[in-house]
Amino acid sequence: MRTGFFWDERSFWHAGGNYALTLPVGGLVQPMSAGGLPESPETKRRLKNLLDVTGLIHDLQARSAPAATLDDLVRVHPAAYLHAFKKLSDAGGGELGLRAPFGRGGFELAALSAGLTKGALYSVLNGDTQNAYALSRPPGHHCLPEMPNGFCLLANIAIAVEAALAEGMTDRVAVLDWDVHHGNGTEAIFYDRPEVLTISIHQEYNYPLDTGDAGDRGADAGRGANMNIPLPPGGGHRLYLQAMERLALPALTRFRPDVIIVACGYDAAAIDPLGRMMATADTFRRMTEMVTEAAADLCGGRLVLVHEGGYSEVYVPFCGHAVLQTLSGSAIDAPDPFAETFAARQPLARFDAFAEGVITDLAGFFF
Numbered sequence: 001m002r003t004g005f006f007w008d009e010r011s012f013w014h015a016g017g018n019y020a021l022t023l024p025v026g027g028l029v030q031p032m033s034a035g036g037l038p039e040s041p042e043t044k045r046r047l048k049n050l051l052d053v054t055g056l057i058h059d060l061q062a063r064s065a066p067a068a069t070l071d072d073l074v075r076v077h078p079a080a081y082l083h084a085f086k087k088l089s090d091a092g093g094g095e096l097g098l099r100a101p102f103g104r105g106g107f108e109l110a111a112l113s114a115g116l117t118k119g120a121l122y123s124v125l126n127g128d129t130q131n132a133y134a135l136s137r138p139p140g141h142h143c144l145p146e147m148p149n150g151f152c153l154l155a156n157i158a159i160a161v162e163a164a165l166a167e168g169m170t171d172r173v174a175v176l177d178w179d180v181h182h183g184n185g186t187e188a189i190f191y192d193r194p195e196v197l198t199i200s201i202h203q204e205y206n207y208p209l210d211t212g213d214a215g216d217r218g219a220d221a222g223r224g225a226n227m228n229i230p231l232p233p234g235g236g237h238r239l240y241l242q243a244m245e246r247l248a249l250p251a252l253t254r255f256r257p258d259v260i261i262v263a264c265g266y267d268a269a270a271i272d273p274l275g276r277m278m279a280t281a282d283t284f285r286r287m288t289e290m291v292t293e294a295a296a297d298l299c300g301g302r303l304v305l306v307h308e309g310g311y312s313e314v315y316v317p318f319c320g321h322a323v324l325q326t327l328s329g330s331a332i333d334a335p336d337p338f339a340e341t342f343a344a345r346q347p348l349a350r351f352d353a354f355a356e357g358v359i360t361d362l363a364g365f366f367f
């Protein structure tokens with residue numbers, strides 16, 4: 001079995017705050033009978049459940065991992081933030097940033113999520129697995145060193161990368177973020193670092209509103225090692241594959257990483273409540289095929305996918321199953337029940353022409 005699958009039941013127990021979608025409850029905002037924050041356990045638990053029901057889980061090396069250590073965390077986050085987070089977590093939980101609430105024990109659960117990411121990366125770098133998937137929760141790609149943000153409490157991928165760099169396990173890492181939101185935290189942490197390429201494909205002006213511009217290319221020694229690919233709302237399957245073929249994959253080829261990490265959000269999917277794109281399970285399958293081929297060509301197949309956003313409880317499991325089937329090469333399929341309906345609702349040709357123009361403009365900008 002070539003694919004590691006890092007998960008832990010405890011990561012489904014992370015919770016915090018009284019929200020209706022992204023709105024704090026109160027005033028004219030009625031509490032939800034079920035749900036709350038869109039970053040709820042259900043999307044991720046239902047992916048794990050679907051893997052169990054189809055049997056794909058048996059074609060994966062499923063395991064947990066130790067929590068990230070304090071040494072791991074302080075490479076990315078200031079001690080003052082970690083101290084404040086731990087103190088509030090012990091006191092029952094609360095909020096230290098922007099829409100990143102947590103409950104009692106949230107600190108330990110966030111450290112476990114970072115640890116699952118680190119475990120996945122280490123298993124690939126050690127050669128224990130060919131590729132790996134971390135079903136990490138809470139997610140990480142919006143988290144800044146000193147401020148939690150957008151459901152993200154610790155910068156999972158950055159923590160894992162810094163640990164591997166510090167231990168000399170790798171010296172050249174590429175992070176490709178296809179979550180529908182900009183990977184602003186990962187970008188900020190590595191913005192002046194030439195040894196870490198960060199690429200983000202995201203819906204323009206979604207979240208955060210003030211980051212993700214194509215002109216943000218990195219700074220100082222890291223100039224050119226950051227690529228933002230903002231896409232217009234409504235873009236679908238073909239637009240995502242074009243962004244991969246025309247922009248992301250050539251950038252990976254030029255950078256020649258030791259390992260590729262994908263910040264794998266599913267909120268570009270057609271019925272996500274926090275995105276306005278039209279990707280499908282087949283889009284995620286094809287993008288996984290592309291990045292698997294790139295890893296085989298560039299870095300001995302070393303590839304790690306780290307679960308980020310994705311808020312459709314019904315659809316995320318099918319998108320994730322398609323990704324994990326592709327990664328593992330398993331014959332076990334979970335046919336997309338929405339395939340026909342979403343295929344029929346892809347953008348019209350005139351939108352495609354417009355969106356392809358966006359890709360062409362960006363290609364001229366980058367290459």
Ligand code: ZN
Pocket residue numbers: 179180181265267308309310
């Ligand atoms: Zn997202």
